[in-house]
Amino acid sequence: MELSDSELVKKSQAGETSAFQELVSRYHQKVFMVILGLLRNREDALDVAQETFFRAFRKINSFQGGSSFYTWIYRIAVNMSIDAQRRQKRNPLDFRESMDDVMEAQNQVAKDPFADVHDKELREKLTVAINDLTPDHKAVIVLRTIEGLSYKDIGEILGCSEGTVMSRLHYARKKLQDKLRAFL
Amino acid sequence: MNTCETIRESIGSWLDGELSPSASEAVRLHLAACSDCSVARQQLEKLQLVVKDELVTQAASIDFMPFWRGVQQRINRKRAWHEDLFEWSRGFLTAPRIAWAVPALIVVLLALFSLDSYLPGRGVRDNFASVESIDAHGRSVALLREDQTKTTVIWLYQDQEGENETAEEASKSGPTF
Numbered sequence: 233m234e235l236s237d238s239e240l241v242k243k244s245q246a247g248e249t250s251a252f253q254e255l256v257s258r259y260h261q262k263v264f265m266v267i268l269g270l271l272r273n274r275e276d277a278l279d280v281a282q283e284t285f286f287r288a289f290r291k292i293n294s295f296q297g298g299s300s301f302y303t304w305i306y307r308i309a310v311n312m313s314i315d316a317q318r319r320q321k322r323n324p325l326d327f328r329e330s331m332d333d334v335m336e337a338q339n340q341v342a343k344d345p346f347a348d349v350h351d352k353e354l355r356e357k358l359t360v361a362i363n364d365l366t367p368d369h370k371a372v373i374v375l376r377t378i379e380g381l382s383y384k385d386i387g388e389i390l391g392c393s394e395g396t397v398m399s400r401l402h403y404a405r406k407k408l409q410d411k412l413r414a415f416l
Numbered sequence: 417m418n419t420c421e422t423i424r425e426s427i428g429s430w431l432d433g434e435l436s437p438s439a440s441e442a443v444r445l446h447l448a449a450c451s452d453c454s455v456a457r458q459q460l461e462k463l464q465l466v467v468k469d470e471l472v473t474q475a476a477s478i479d480f481m482p483f484w485r486g487v488q489q490r491i492n493r494k495r496a497w498h499e500d501l502f503e504w505s506r507g508f509l510t511a512p513r514i515a516w517a518v519p520a521l522i523v524v525l526l527a528l529f530s531l532d533s534y535l536p537g538r539g540v541r542d543n544f545a546s547v548e549s550i551d552a553h554g555r556s557v558a559l560l561r562e563d564q565t566k567t568t569v570i571w572l573y574q575d576q577e578g579e580n581e582t583a584e585e586a587s588k589s590g591p592t593f
Contacts, residue, residue, distance in 0.1 A: 249491075253484060260483050265475040269467075274474065282483065286490035358466055376432065377467045383434050398429055405428050408463055416459040 237301040244292045252292065256285050259302060262379060263309045269374030270313040271320065272363055280316050284309045299388055306375065307389045314367050354415040361411040369404035372397055420446075420453050427457050431464070 235243075235254070243251030263284055268277035288295075288305055295304055362370060368390070375386045383394040383401075390397070409416065423446045429435050430443040447454050560569040 256484055256487060257480050260480060261475040261478055264478050264483075265471040268474050269471050278478070278483070278486070282486040282490060285487045289487070289491055354466060355470060358470060362467070373467065374471070377464055378471055383432070394434075398434065401432075402425060402428055405460060405463065408467075409459055412463065413459070416462050 238297055241292065241295060241297065241301055244289070245295075252289055255301065255305075259305055260285070262302075263305060265378045266306060266309050266374050267313045269362070269378065270310070270367070270370050271316055272359060273320070276316060276320070280312050281309070284312050287312070300385075302379075303385055303388050306379075306381075307391075310371050310375075310389060314371075317367055354412065357412055357415060358408075361408050364411070365404055365407060369400055369407070372400045373404045373408070376401060420450060423447070423450070423453050424456050427453070427460055431457070431460060 235251075237255065237258070240251045240255050244255065260281065264277055264281045267280045267284070268274065271277050271280065284305065287308055291308075295301070362373070365373065371390055372386055375381050375389060381389070383397040386397045387394050392400075423443055426435060426439065426443050427447075430440055433440075435443065447457055556573055558571040558573070560571065561567070
């Protein structure tokens, strides 16, 4: 029988690394997606995702279970991504290179050799458009799109109200739509 | 009546299932009747699909075992003291805490200064003004302090009389020489 997240958390708090490993296996891809959505750099996202789980492991005893584990781990991931983003901004040249890496990686994973130019261009424009969003707007878009989290959960993760989440989502989507109108 | 403008503001929340039943119904009815807003809805749906597709494609290529080994390495690695200190300070020195700490520090300092008069040896001060002066080579500095009104007057002046006195003394001493 599969254990619930809270049971695995309790076992992790008791020092069972295998229970924590199970939690990592459940959430590593989603956490990675959230971080990648915010950082737009595969290598940085991997590094920050691993650091996120490491930090969660170190602080697992402080997790009281007041919120769900995924809300907690996403909160750590978003905070760490925002920190990493600040560092990226201080080094814009690396950032430019990282965007190129993402685009290259996307081209490599494309399965259809006749993947149309329109789609490729859309992805390129999307990357640029997401990068132009503020960290707050990026975070709501990514959390909502990937996990389909409720506004309440997103508000809990980002430390803001549901109304703020709704408003940020609206403006973030509007900005993306405006920039990608020709491709949608 | 709902205009296209207000409906378009709600399409995202409607797709997310975050509207109240009545608001949701209003959006649904409007979309059924308005082709422009239906296009806006399709654009929004496509946008969400493209964003998700891009991230999912990237995440699918992440293998668990190498990822876990990376986490494990971090868990097993003994950290240097400054890394622990940095991590602790990151958790402790958050922006809201710093924002509170600055005015709190000012209040504490003001309180300490106001306690100054109650400290032993400093408690009772007379309220008479005091004058101190320093005299050097004919140039003088005088300080006038008055505790009650916390007034300090600094007075800089050149002692011309002194110079004259010496001159007079010199002239007086002339004949004796």
